[in-house]
Amino acid sequence: MWRPDRSGDKPIYQQIAEHIERRIAFGELPPGSALPSERKLAQQWEVNRSTVIQAYEELRASGLIESIPGSGRRVSRYKWGIAPKHTPPNWRQYAEGGTFMPNLPFIRRLREAKRSETPLIDFSSGELAADLFPNDAVRKLMKEQPFTDHLGYHDPQGYLPLRETLTAYLQRYHQIQATEASVFITSGSQQSLYLITQCLLSPGDAVAIEDPSYAYSLPMFQSAGLRLFRLPVDEGGARPEDVVALHRKHKLKMIFLNPNFQNPTGSVLLPARRKRMLELAAELGVPIVEDDPFSLTACGDMPLPLPLKSLDTDGTVLYIGSLSKIAASGFRIGWLIAPQEIVSRLTDARLQMDFGLSIFPQWIANAFLQSEHFPQHLHELRQALKARRDLLLESLRQLLPEEISCRRPEGGLNLWCKIRQPISDSRLLEEGIKRSILFVPGSVYGSESGYVRLSYSRPGLSDIPVGAARLAEAIRAARL
Structure with missing residues (x-):
């Protein structure tokens, strides 16, 4: 981030004016763009508000910016009163358009x-x-195991050795039975949720989400046009009877749950509720999306709670996991366990997005999960x-x-x-x-x-x- 140079000979206000002028010249601030308030820039650059006002006055005098009553300052559409030969795009209109909503304020x-x-x-x-983070372990692994794979596109479903390793990991730590064909590698839990909302649901579909829930901080659900209905969470997690009431009234298409150390409440879904949730999902034909980033973070020597997926005998649970909360967010490695028909659908979507993840983080994650360093x-x-x-x-x-x-x-x-x-x-x-x-x-x-x-x-x-x-x-x- 740019900062004024306090050790130089040039006045601070002039440095600020030149910085904003460069951003205008480079097209970062097109004609008509709103400029931050003096107070905000003064706080950001840790200068007096009067210094920012002086810089803005310098730019206004040169015709680069203008003051509009009630709207603050904007980049001028007409420099020195000369109309431009071409009309630039209205970038603000584009930035406020589209179907993908911005983050919450x-x-x-x-x-x-x-x-x-x-x-x-x-x-x-x-x-x-x-x-x-397991920094030392990763450094040792990279030194001991030279990278030998090719650098071209890999399977968009995910690096096969990593998918095979994950099947053993899921069995050992979560008692989940899976084959490499049912494992889809993502860049993290949020990408798994995004692909589910975009590929498996349609605008107007009703989904049940815990209340409170991390999902409410992700506008991707609203961007997909979904109707969200709340499942109140107490110390024992969400209540199955609330699912019944919501489905009777709204015909749910999907249920989103975070049963283990729920975000943000930390609650764990009670065993009786787990059993009933799975029974309901099977009876109603409504899949459960289980977001499970925290099961392995049980404090100290506490027993590790098993995921819902470990009890799923009817194939109703789409299971989402990740290395972000148990190893390092920079791995950008997550996974979705799903029926092969769903994996094929998401793999096809991945081909349209990015042809699959980079081989490097998948290779490192595979080596780490296989090593003695992970436990x-x-x-x-x-x-x-x-x-x-x-x-x-x-x-x-x-x-x-x-x-x-x-x-x-x-x-x-x-x-x-x-x-x-x-x-x-x-x-x-x-x-x-x-x-x-x-x-x-x-x-x-x-x-x-x-x-x-x-x-x-x-x-x-x-x-x-x-x-x-x-x-x-x-x-x-x-x-x-």
Whole structure:
């Protein structure tokens, strides 16, 4: 990201003016483009607002930008009063068009905050911290096992050795029986969900989604024109009787569940509910999409919960897994276990998209899953996540004993917390950003205002108490 050079001789306002002029000249800011407010740029570049105003005045005097009452500043359509020979496309109209919806405002605000050079304590990201990645193991594997595969296109269904390795992995860790023909490799769980919504469902179809749920933070469901109906989640997960009621009223086409350490609540679907959910899916002919990124993250020595798919004897569950939450997000490796007819349909779609994933991450993931490093990494990861979870819970208990209550998850990466006093999600988020602490307001996941999701996998142990203290300050500052 560009920053003004404070050590140079050129005034800061002039550097800003020249930077914006270059962006206009390069076509990054076409004629008519809206420009950020002075306050926003001053905060982004850590300069006085008057400095940005001076830069804007320089550009306005040169005819490059114009001020429009009620609309702020825009790139001028007519430089120095001379009409252009050609009319450029209305890029803003294009950017606001299309059927694929943008991310939610809170998600965009968090992404914007992360671009700041100010050090942040990030409880908003569901990504593992760098020190939890198996970096040493991957380096050893790459040194010991030279890459010998060809560099052309590979099978769009996924690298065959990796699919074969995954069948053994699924049996060992999840008691899921599968063949390599039923395994479809994706770039992660979200791509699996995207392909399902685009290829297996149609606009107007009714689908049931847990409430709250990570799925509500993904506008891909609305972009696909689906009708979303809520399955309330309590400490025992979603209730089968709610599925019956929804299907009777709306004729569900698909049920989306995250049974193990559900995101964001951390709940685990009760055994009796698992059995009944599978029975209902078979009776109604409605498939269940099981998103299972967290089963192997049970804290410490807790037993690993088995996925729904391990109990599926009727072939009603589409199972989604990933390495992002148990190894490294940078692998960009996920998988979908499905009937061969579905795998063929998605493989055909993959051919239209990208001809398949790069061979390199698939090759590395295959070597890692086959190696002795993986079980050792998994053991260390579970111990580390337990330590982070316990430290965050204890810090919140000491700092906010009356103001907040949190579920204690037995696995996963998240705490789901209820703020007891009335509070505005947007105000709370801004108070947090002011204090360089990030978290996700519960309304992002379809919840009512007053909940937050705190991911404890990203901050280091030394940062967790500091982050909890900043969160306490933000909550007290944001009270209604």
